[in-house]
Amino acid sequence: MVKKYLWMLAVPVYILIACNKDMATTGNPPPVTPPVKSPISDKQVSSAIQGNVVDEQNKPLAGVQVKCGDVTATTDAAGSFFFGKVNANQMAAVVTAQKNGYFNGSRTFHIAAADKLQFVQMQLLPKKAAGTFVASTGGTVNTSNAQFTFAAQQVLGPDNKPYSGKVSLLYAPINPERADFADIMPGDLRGITNSNTIVGLQSFGMMALELQSEGGEKLHLDTSKQVSFKMTIPTSLQNTAPPTIPLWYFEEVSGVWRQEGSATKTGDSYSGIVKHFSFWNLDMPFPLVNFTATLVDAHNTPLSNAAVKLKRANGSATYGYTNENGTVSGDIPKNETLTLEVMSKCNMVVDTRNIGPFNDHTDIGILRVTVPNNEYLYFSGAVASCNNMPVQNGLVSISLGGTTYRSNIANGQYSISILRCVTTQVTAIINAVDQDANKMSTNTKLVTTGNYITNLSACDVILADFVNSLLNGQTANYTATDSISLYNLGSGYLLSAARKTNRDFIDFQVNDMTVGTHATSIALTNNGKYYSGNGTYTLTQSGTLGGYLAGTFTSSVKPDSTQNNGPFPFTGSFRIRITQ
Structure with a gap:
């Protein structure tokens, strides 16, 4: 924990x-x-x-x-x-x-x-060995589209000392011509130049590299020496590739590219040198301007989670996804006419139009998108309270295939558009909440594509969340006045209860959602002292979106200190509503 x-x-x-076209390493x-x-x-x-x-x-x-x-x-x-x-x-x-x-x-x-x-x-791309060389003597490794030459005694081990054994070069090419390039590339192809200016990047080659010992240990380079490389330029970019191009490495913590060095074009390839293996990129920079747009469908309902592609005249592109309000925003090429394309979940164009040029930050407002019925789901309907009055203040959430979509309730009505390119039947979990009355409902519906009018009634009382605990005879109870949450981890939930007035908290993972007893690890802070240990939780109630997790937990915890005290018994009970 x-x-x-x-x-x-x-x-x-x-x-x-x-920007569509790149070179990288890791x-x-x-x-x-x-x-x-x-x-x-x-x-x-x-x-x-x-x-x-x-x-x-x-x-x-x-x-x-x-x-x-x-x-x-x-x-x-x-x-x-x-x-x-x-x-x-x-x-x-x-x-x-x-x-x-x-x-x-x-x-x-x-x-x-x-x-x-x-x-x-x-x-994610798999790590595959492209070739080997002996670190003590150096050598050349040829990959499917690149060549790397290593100097003698250039590789260091995990202890930062020279490594002399056989080294595998793990390699994965990233072709900027690919339709799924936007999902593969690291970051978002904004770069920081040597003059500390933020620019957009059009890539002419990208690849992922890593060094590994025979025993599977991760190795790295002595940065006082250089690795020379030669990389073939993607076919469609060879005629427009400049004679000299800046090199950029990816800074994972900040999520941006930084300029370092350059490469020279010879024939259909670029040649250059690097001193460390992170992601590298061969890119031409261009000026940026911030852009915002909001996408709605024919019903004026926001298109959430929609992929948006903005293509430049040279064939490169910028990409993004809309948020729950249908809004997409980011940096795009300055003073250029662009083609905006809305993509389906199967990467097919469902709408296209020209926009720009823009020379300053621009919000173009609402764009109405026509999506074929077989490309999306449209949910709409009324939401009533228990006395059959329209809900005025509330939220409808729909969980579909592991993704959540949501809409505010306006004048007792809701509507949600979901891009979907397959017609296989799937279960939608629909949760409606009346925030004024503190009531809700949860429904399931088998759907494919097309329009679904589903009226909802929020009549079930939303029970208060709580976590009650007992540490070595001392109680610590958390209620609605504190912070109690379930964080979706994909494979389960992290249950967390925390004081708003100090740093006391309890958290443990609920990895198995079935009713019964399961192992976990528990961490807590009590009166400023941190404790942790292994234990179990027992679920007596388990639900889906809008339902509840309820049960008990028990463990033996020790304080995080040099004192040889503990372990102490730690037990408790909980009930938390699932909202994500």
């Missing part, structure tokens, strides 16, 4: 930016943190984020650790994850994804509006 104060959580949101992070202040504002905002992680075949990838700030989640069988509240940089929120056997995934984005739910998608 990670030691943290979960009542202070807050989340990111996804938006536009990426391995030992380079020295970062330049002496000058970043040109990207460090303003923090809160929001919510959900998303999917897929493999190289675009299939859901389970068991991926997804991180935003100091908060983590794990993808479920559908490759889905959810963060309820996380603090993030408004101009460059960063979500990373890690799984053994894969190169890290990363997504950087603007937050269009605080406290709104947004969507991201990442594709």
